[in-house]
Amino acid sequence: MTSRERLMATLRGEPVDRPPVSFYEIGGFQTDPADPDPYNIYNSPAWQALLELAEEHSDIIRMMSPVRARSIDPTGSASAACWHEFFREDTQDDGETRITRTVLNVAGRTLTQVTKRERQINTVWTVEHLLKDAADVEAYLTIPDGVFAEHIDTGPLEAGEAALGDRGIMMVDTEDPLCAAAALFSMEDYVVLAFTEPRLFHRLLEKMAGRIQPRTAEVSRRFPGRLWRIYGPEYASEPYLPPHLFDEYVVRYVAPMIRAIQAHGGYARVHCHGRLKNILDLIAGMGADGLDPIEPPPQGDMELREVRARHGRQLVLFGNLEIADLEMLPTPRFAEKVKRALAEGTAGAGRGFVLLPSASPYGRELTPVTLRNYETMLQLAAAW
Secondary structure, eight states: OOHHHHHHHHHHTOOOSSOOBOOTHHHHBOOOTTOOOTTOGGGSGGGHHHHHHHHHHSOEEEEEOSEEEETTBOTTOTTHHHHHTTEEEEEEEOSSEEEEEEEEEETTEEEEEEEEEETTBSOEEEEEOSOOSHHHHHHHTTSOGGGGOEEEOOHHHHHHHHHHGGGEEEEEEEEOHHHHHHTTSOHHHHHHHHHHOHHHHHHHHHHHHHHHHHHHHHHHHHSTTOEEEEEOGGGGSTTTSOHHHHIIIIIHHHHHHHHHHHTTTOEEEEEOOSOOTTTHHHHHHTTOSEEEOOOOTTTSSSOHHHHHHHHTTTOEEEEEEOHHHHHHSOHHHHHHHHHHHHHHHHSSSOSEEEEEESSOOOBSOOOHHHHHHHHHHHHHHHTO
16 A cells, blocks of 8 residues: 555555554654754754655655744735734844744733744744733733734645655644643643633633634635644643543534534544543544544553543544653664554554654754664554
8 A cells, every 4th residue: 555545544444554654743744954044953964864764664644734824924914014013023043042022012911922942952932921811811802803814725735745645645734722822821821720710711712713713614625535633632631621621622612623624524633642531532522533642651641552442443543652762762672662552553443543653853963763763663563
């Protein structure tokens, strides 16, 4: 089978020649090793063998957002002037660290957010979050929805699919309303507000859902029958929030997204790190088609075999290798983890399984053992 055939058969619950193997972000995100940008870690010589391995030998699930321009990044957006009425950005870059300060002036309040990016690490830290308390939320809610107008373009998804050919599939990547809301706060401020101000927090979620849910329906209509990843539900998992708030803050807003995706033959995969035991039934109850990354204990609280036994007939399971093991374990020990994941992910009756790590390396340098462990994933799956 080709990678595309293998992945689509897995989504449909049909037999495959072997379990697909995805490296998640590696091969999942489009990278350009030739880009000389000093913040592009993928131009490091240390990355070239792994990038080539992913592109030529893994079952690629390429992730892409359908939003080409939005007013929070006003370049090319029709609502840019409107955005500038409320937001102002300033970036300082010394070649090693990039600091971006965003100032929001609304309802008589001045709110600030500060993010930091280091040259050696492919991630952005939020040093100061935009919203700190209920009064900030009330002010934020007064921003006209037009300020956040988006331009939806499925052209790059279609072009990406054509470029991939038989090497894999495209996956539409989207946040849920909870992710869009919770990311505006520090984790502690978010948890306190979600616990103590549920009506206010629902108003914020509804504002986010007002653009995310229609976007999901429109992209599903234009780009039907494809795999989606919905990320953000982990913000309401334990130990952050109890299951009844997962029901309120995730199920209420994500279930309509899943229905919109499936209405046009698509497949909805829910992304949720950490503990699953007390929310797994809620995830399945939304009608989800897949779940990732199903982290093993102690990062999670369920073994892969337990998840498959409870909901494997409905859910395609993506997992369940921990990134720390992939980067740090000697290859013989990591191979045992891979064998266990393959055994538990394919045992008994089930819709399908994709071997997948919980994340990917994000530093400029890679150790030789990391590359060997990625190679081991492919070798063991091929022989399964």
